[in-house]
Amino acid sequence: MTTKQIPVDFTGTVFDGGNGNLVRRSVLPGGVRVLTEAMPTQRSVSIGFWIAVGSRDESPEGYGSTHFLEHLLFKGTPRRSAMDIASAFDRVGGEANAATAKESTCYHARVLDEDLPMAIDVISDMVTSATLDPEEMNLERGVILEELAMDADDPGNLSHEILAERLLHEHPLGRPIGGTADTINAVTRDHVYDHYRHWYRPEELVVTAAGGLEHDDVVRLVTAALDSAGWFATATSDAPAPRRSTQAQEPGLLPGTITVHKPVEQASVIVGGRGFHTLDDDRFALSVMNTALGGGMSSRLFQEVRERRGLAYATYAFAAGYSDAGYFGLYAGCHPRNTETVAEVMVAELDAMAAQTISADELDRAHGQICGSLVLGLEDTGSRMSRLGRAELVTGEYTDLDGALERIRAVGADDVQRVATRLASSERATVVVGPENGREQR
Template sequence: MPQILPLVAPGSPGAELVVGQDGGAAVRRTVLPGGVRVLTEHMPGLRSATVGAWVGVGSRDEMSGHFGSTHFLEHLLFKGTARRSAMDIAEAFDAVGGEANAATGKEHTCYYARVLDTDVPIAVDVIADMVTSARLDPDELETERGVILEELAMNDDDPSDVAHEQFATAVFGDTPLGRPIGGTPHAIRSVPRDAVWEHYREHYRPDTLVVTAAGGVDHDALCAQVADALAAGGWDLAAGAVPAPRRAVGERGAVSVGVELTVRRPTEQANVIVGGTCLNATDGRRFVLSVLSAALGGGMSSRLFQEIREKRGLAYSTYSYASGHAETGLFGLYAGCAPAKVDEVTELMVAELERMASEAMGAAELERSIGQLCGGLVLGMEDSGSRMSRLGKAELVHGELLDVDESLARIRAVTAREVQELAAELAAAPRSVVRVGPFGD
């Protein structure tokens, strides 16, 4: 039978939870002193493991004067601690053939490493040292300021990145969700070291930390390693402390008014995105949204691909996508095409969405879309990194962990009528359009 791990409310005492998963895997969750949450998924037969340290803070949580701090910290935590230099951190992972990286989002940040199962203690010790004891050395900060500015410049040279960043800003407007995750060049140049330090001290605490690991990992051993490493970093792991509450979830966020924006770039091809707000990350209809997006622009048999690329030859790349946040979400239809064809392609994308809203999907298309999602879900769970990430998002966002069978069951339960109703809701919502390319006035 499908199983669900109903994660206890973060503010409640840390009773340990255990549930079996597919393929003999087992998920365990423990709350350590200080309110630190540890979740593991043991995958029998795997000789590697991925360990991640999650902090429930993202770019949307930056106060005025701190803009860009979250992305800055993603870089600076690798630049040295009280015990290790930047070279020491790099050498620690290189010496065992490990891979270490970090990712910043709008609502969370994750530092992670993939190593051999025998080297999990090393990964835990180094990552915990980074999280608890970053020095944020002023000289290193100034050096990294230049690195981040180069990263932003690289992204600004990619018209597809520009289109997606500007689309989020167009839809969410002058709100925290509308700000770029990486910060703007102005914010990165302006934010002082003290502001980054304040952001770090405010948000990097035991009760906000979630440690997840998947692969060849022993839960009890990992809990002991995490507790020892955090204590060595000087964190107060007080008995009886509880985890910080999850981010408040509203029914819907501020309604977008619909914006049209043109960004001029001297490119051969234009990039266009059309869409608006959609479901939040915990909405029960997120499985319906996945089926809708798969049918509309999720593969070579999707409506956008067939109509725009195969039948008309107007684009090489076209797809749909969706992302969810605490109180709202983002839904977009993308295409890269000749600048002179932008209006035609935009009209075709909108027409396909409106057709889904007015006509129910046929049984074959529904079955094909569901099959695509089910296959992609199972294939995506074949590596420890995906499973580590799933644990972190379950704890920070959803409050429950579905095993693979339950996730497949929810996808297969989606009906054509549900897809049509959601398509109608999306088609009727205010629509934003962002174009990036060599357009004149």
């Protein structure tokens, strides 16, 4: 097993992943970090440009700015129009997109190995030299409002948003990533521009790539692209920005049940509580517990809520972990009259897991499900690229595949029970999104 804690100024080989896969890391002028995983058998490359800024980092007057920027960076630079950016990837059969999260933003692409220079040049141009045209911003404001409306129309998505707000009460992590209609209407171009200039700097940039590549080639291409944009001259430090604090916090929590009425046929029910931050010692045991409780067709929630009682089509357990806080939840979509029963059954399954150790068969299934999914997922260049980015931005901890599998398999039944006990003892909040005329069936 290879697990390494990498300082932010480290340059060199991180680990040998076997089969010719080599993970390497370099620090460029101004603190730009470049990490690659060479996969010699691949003809494609996935590349991501990461900034450690998410919705939790916004100022009160600029809520929604991070997600707004994600949209605006595709709208053009002095060198390229929005159509130029889109057609550059379409022309080679590539894919380009972006994702805003609560603690990071990533602009990523997947292309043939021969088209990697183009992808680096285009994304570098977007990240370093976005125009942020006021007219484009007003047009995109309407697009984002439509996106928020679409999400609000989805009762499952809405229930998750409300749960996060209640479990992370008055904490920046509890805010919706995309902002709200009110904040998007209120945010100005100056707010977005200031947010861009504050966070999009060399010391905050992490570039990760995986696939058919050579590390030195990626370093050379990234260096040339950033240098031509004059970006190294904007650095305020010669070293990378420090990683986020991983000192655990306990945000406020609003217990009890909240019901939101929407004209839908099926209600969404979530019961949740405080969880674990991203470096908690029990994070691997949490993964195994979550899988056994609600991670597949053989899980306890699926078997009890759906198979034995026929109360729901979809039900699962989930956990969200961030640098300093986290939460967990149990979800089901059911007939509105059954919401109380479904919530009680889900909680009962969690409590039962806390009261008694799981069987050897359950533990073996959970191990196999997680390990199999991990191996299959990491056959994809995008998954490996994303794994490098997440590790660099928050934990600085790099583990090869064998090491990750070993950590999962080391989780025992007592570990699962301990984690279930921690979660079962947490204060709980329940969110129900459904029609106004829903009634409990007795």
